[in-house]
Every structure is written in C-alpha cells, then in structure tokens.
Amino acid sequence: TYSRTEDNLAARTGYNFDQDWAVGVNDQPHVWNAFVVYAMPFGSPGKLGSGNRFVSAIVRDWQISGITQFRSGRPLGAIGAACNLPNAGTCYADFNPAFSGPVRINGDYGDGDVLGANPPTYIDRNAFQSPAAFTFGNTPRTLAHDLRNPAYFNQDLSIQREFRIARARLGVGVDVFNVFNNVVFGGIQTNITNTNFGRVSSQTNTPRVGQIKVRFDF
Numbered sequence: 684t685y686s687r688t689e690d691n692l693a694a695r696t697g698y699n700f701d702q703d704w705a706v707g708v709n710d711q712p713h714v715w716n717a718f719v720v721y722a723m724p725f726g727s728p729g730k731l732g733s734g735n736r737f738v739s740a741i742v743r744d745w746q747i748s749g750i751t752q753f754r755s756g757r758p759l760g761a762i763g764a765a766c767n768l769p770n771a772g773t774c775y776a777d778f779n780p781a782f783s784g785p786v787r788i789n790g791d792y793g794d795g796d797v798l799g800a801n802p803p804t805y806i807d808r809n810a811f812q813s814p815a816a817f818t819f820g821n822t823p824r825t826l827a828h829d830l831r832n833p834a835y836f837n838q839d840l841s842i843q844r845e846f847r848i849a850r851a852r853l854g855v856g857v858d859v860f861n862v863f864n865n866v867v868f869g870g871i872q873t874n875i876t877n878t879n880f881g882r883v884s885s886q887t888n889t890p891r892v893g894q895i896k897v898r899f900d901f
Contacts (some may be wrong), residue, residue, distance in 0.1 A: 684714040691824070702775075704823055705824040706758050717751040744846075750839045756831035761824050763874035767816035775820030776811040777828070786810045786828040792883055793833070793868040805871070806881030807828065813875070832869055837888065838862045845898070851901040857893065864891040 688707035693702065694740035725742040787806050789795060795803040810828060814820040855865025870884035 685712060686710075702819075702821075703824050706826045708758060708760055708825055708869060710758055710825075711755045713753065713755040715751075715753040718748075719751075719878070720746065720748040722746050740806070745842060745844045748841045748843075750837075752835065752837045754835040756834045758825040759830040759832060759871060759873055761821075761873065762811055762822050762827050763876070764811065764813040764820055765876050766814070766820075768819070772815055775822045775824070776827075777814045777818075777820050778822055779810055780810045782807075782810045786830065791833070792871070793866060797868070797883055802882050804881040805883070806873075808875050808880050811875050832871060832887075833867050835867050835888065836865055838865075851899065853869075854896070854898040854900070856896050858896060859891065859893045860891060861891045866890075 688710040762776040766774040867888040868883040869887035
C-alpha cells in the first residue's frame with residue numbers, strides 16, 4: 684500500500700483551518716504484508732529422505748508458513764510549547780529560525796541506554812521554541828520537520844504437519860510470533876517544556892512468543 688491521510692480531526696487551535704489541516708496521526712504511507720506457505724520437499728517419492736521409510740515417515744508432509752509485515756511510522760503529533768493564550772486553549776510550538784542541523788539525533792529510536800539515569804533524547808529541542816504571547820505557534824499539527832514514530836517490522840513463522848487417521852486429521856505444529864524479538868519504541872514526548880522531550884517511554888509491540896498447537900478434525 685502507498686497512501687496518504689490528511690484531516691483536521693485533532694485540531695488544537697480551533698481557529699485556523701489551514702494550519703489544523705495536516706497529515707493524519709494514523710498516516711502510514713507504506714504498508715507491506717507478505718504471506719508465504721511452503722510445502723517442504725522432504726520424504727515424498729523422489730525427494731530427499733524418501734529412500735528410507737523410517738526417515739520419510741518423520742520428515743514428509745511438513746509445511747512452513749510465515750507472515751512478514753512492514754509499516755511506516757505514524758507522524759508525531761503536535762509539538763507543544765509554553766503558551767500565553769488566556770481563554771484560548773493550547774498552542775503549537777514555533778520553528779526556531781536560528782536552528783540549523785539535524786532535528787533527529789542520537790541514532791535510531793531506542794539506541795543507547797533508554798533505561799539509564801539520563802536516557803538519550805532523539806529530537807533536538809533547539810529546533811523549536813515557545814511562540815510569542817497571544818500567538819498559537821507556526822508548526823503544523825503533525826509531522827513538524829517530517830518527524831515520525833519508528834517504523835514497524837514483524838516476522839511470524841509457523842511449522843506444522845497433518846496426520847491422517849482414517850477419516851480424521853491430526854495437526855501438530857509450532858507458531859512463533861515476532862521471531863526476531865524486534866522492539867518497536869513509542870511514547871515519544873513532544874512538548875518542549877517537558878524534561879523528557881524527545882525521549883521514548885514505551886514499547887508499542889509485543890515480545891517474541893511461541894506456542895505449540897495440536898488440532899484434531901473429525
């Protein structure tokens with residue numbers, strides 16, 4: 684999938700339609716899903732292992748399958764700041780006109796000691812500043828400096844075999860979800876007045892999980 688989502692469903696200023704209209708917080712330009720099922724070529728007549736009846740009985744009829752998923756990271760939401768807006772709600776930050784250099788710093792999200800006493804910051808706070816009094820700020824509602832959450836990658840695998848028992852079938856197998864135990868970080872703080880600005884605070888996917896399955900169809 685290649686797509687783009689735009690909306691003003693999470694408007695903050697409530698006064699400037701052009702500014703509140705932005706890339707949606709659920710926008711994921713690239714989504715790729717691959718589903719593969721492969722009958723393993725062992726034990727069947729003419730295949731590896733078929734010359735020995737005992738070996739053939741063990742290795743034939745196995746099937747391996749997998750689901751591979753990749754999704755672009757969703758946009759970071761509004762960059763918040765300190766406001767002086769009596770009775771007018773909250774504001775966006777301003778872009779800092781004096782800033783130059785990379786906004787994304789310290790490597791990929793999750794690099795370094797994220798559980799340490801001084802965890803790394805992945806967004807340079809100096810790229811933004813609080814707006815002048817009685818103004819709402821000039822950064823967009825989402826995707827300031829094209830900042831996005833981490834992309835998502837996941838690999839699930841399954842291996843299984845069916846045994847025929849008269850008119851019934853017995854299936855056995857193993858499923859492993861998130862085979863590579865990949866960690867996707869999230870919970871990125873986006874208010875420049877917060878001491879944790881630009882840091883990650885959570886894991887958005889689940890760790891590797893395996894299960895043994897048995898199924899009897901009759």
